[in-house]
Amino acid sequence: MTVPLTDELQQRFGYQQFRPGQAEIIAALLAGQDAIAVLPTGSGKSLLYQFMAPHLSGLILVVSPLISLMSDQALRIRNAHLGPVAVLNSQLTPREKQQILRQLAQYKFLFVAPETLQQPFIQQAIKRVPLALFVVDEAHCISSWGPDFRPSYLLLGQVRRQLQPPLTLALTATATPRVFQDIQRELALPATTAHYRASVNRSNLFLRLERITQPADKNARLEPLLALGVPTLIYVATRHQAETLTQYLQLKTARPIAYYHGGLSGIERYRIQQLFLQDQLGIIVATNAFGMGIDKSNLRLVIHYDLPANFENYLQEIGRAGRDGQLALTVIFVDELDFAKQGQRIKNSQLTSTEIQNFFAHPDDRQQLNDGQLGVLAAYAQTQLPVAQVNDILQQTSRLRAQQRQAFWQFLNSKTCLRQQLCDYFDEQPPVIQHDQQCCSQSDQESLTTLLQRLPLVEATVKNSSEPPLTDLKTVLAKLFD
Template structure:
């Protein structure tokens, strides 16, 4: 099939497919439902993007995160595909209407699961010629997983409703149980399975243990100073990301910035662009950073706080080495870090004794069915974003079954919280066990997904023996400290003037 390669070259500028891509695309083009598990950084999105160019019509991609959607739309536009749009609750009413009216001009529509609940949206999709229904991050369907989103449960029915276009379910990591769950929930029993391992052999893995946070900070400074950049350092809290960034800035010469979801949109984009254009050596970030950032040459990922779940860990280290070159992932673990994860899990849910008051405040402001409004009420009440979304999703699912007495609703939400927390604590304990492995870390990671380690070419992990010198900068380049340009000079540079005015 040379046409596939030709399209790949012409539209995306690549010479050859990466493992798995071509097979998935061929099955999509034949009209099969497809379940595909490809590791992060292996070009999952290319599968539906290329297929979409050949299928014509409208490709609908369900995506759980607004920032991810926007990044993907931008990435498509960067490749010259202008017919891409994102439909989510952050869009103004007029914009939404305009987009729905012009769906026929659209090739790729990214959409949040909650927008699909809208009757108006589904009617528009029914009229449009949807040729492929893509469920991205499909593991969100599964209640076994820590990323479960109740909204995902309805996707199967919604696909039926809009005329049953072929379905492509994609995820980076899902074990057997989760896979079966996804396939059943989406109603794609006859799908073609494409499973590729989660391993990324060019990323070496290391875990370093220390006694105190102060030691960890010193070690981080050492690593960031010596490792070949660019790199990402991940933190569990916004405050820590900002604080460590400040330390790196004052004690090293590396160009650093921080990034988290609490910054306003323009600031976040500036940091993303600086990183993309190699104007930064390292970004101190929360997990909000990196999704959809297609930067091929990230050389290291350091975890200053370990992630709560193995899946998240794989996603995050997967942002290194997309160009296939040797890269390294280092998790720094101090004893005091173990207190943090429990707190974070509790923060993802509303406190049980506040439930009556919170539910009442949602109902006075309107109903849980007007999600944006309900979530705003909860944020103002001091709930975390995840806790707010959880409550609104759960509450609206219950309300759809019909109005029940408050105490009944509360009892059911309490039960739900207990179940979800149990899942998350179980996943957390798996992550912690992995951090304690004494044998080969890659092997131990792969076993969690019932995979075996294939022969390893380069460095494997610290247990197998790892020489971090390989990942050092060739020499400690002295770099002049950046300064703010005087405005005359800056404007001249922006407009390519050779000399500043006057």
């Protein structure tokens, strides 16, 4: 007799019911359909492929863009005893990679970065074992319209044709209708592919705009926010800003605080993540390097000290708040000076056609390119795409980023419901938002003091773990590389 899906969910995972979209996608996969799921951050996308493990004979291959994200998901699978799991990443030695590939038939889950998956010997090893499910996590990275476009994701359609998996599942939290179409097209998914697109509306997130007119305004408005004492994430634009703001706040608050950015070592970033997840750190000041795959259920406050570049980044970053379904506050400081600085940073990162062509013709001649530009070109070089195609993509992307930035600035300077505008931008069929006091506000409509007095943020804060923090270096290393 077949066990109902909800009963299986309760028995295997301990959840009483599915979140919206989960049951529909699982049912489609069980029926042999490929699927694309666009589900909000924190809505349980990883459960979709984890649930399938006992129902499929063979390997579940998960493509993921970040080492930290792969390591976190692998650790969760091990802790839940869902099956043997391995991670292939750039931090492994060739010998360690070969050992995993020789034993591939023993694993149920394999996590791999898209760049690693391009390597022919990796694909050959996967072909030698039964492949049950091909999962593309953070699938919006496949689209140049998305904020996290990764050139290596463009080649996943070719990889899929090579591996010929019986089932494919694409997952993302961020996809406009155009990005959604890119995912289906680039992965060459059939017309019969099952779709589920949840609304981006999360009613437990309060959206707040704080208009800044003087440089000192930001720090002045941080004080009452940080005085709430709730788990807090502050996003800034640069690594230098993350460090200097942290130093300033350490003088202003006794709460434990740390900064996080891509310049820290992998071990240090993982340690900070764990301290924050275990409520040993109350505040993190971070660049947009922090967040993907960080599942902290009781994050109550997300502050954008500096402007995000577009709607997509904004949605991803505020989506890390209130994952437990309780009230959370998101605040963005709106400053014209920041908008101008952001434009200059974007201009500095842009590449001309001549610079692109010179790089591919003379890769050892670094010209006067900065690290960001060199990183972008190196990523494209790995794909071995024709130079003309790389140039077309980068020039188109530059134009799109400018359009996205301008659209987001218009949002920040609007007077209508913020939640409605967010839904209108992302949702294929946006809901009609019933604007009320629990929805959104701007600083010229209601003071921050009044807002904080009426929002029960402190009451909504719940400790979310009884496990000890992973502060010991050996423990952290074991969790990362076992």
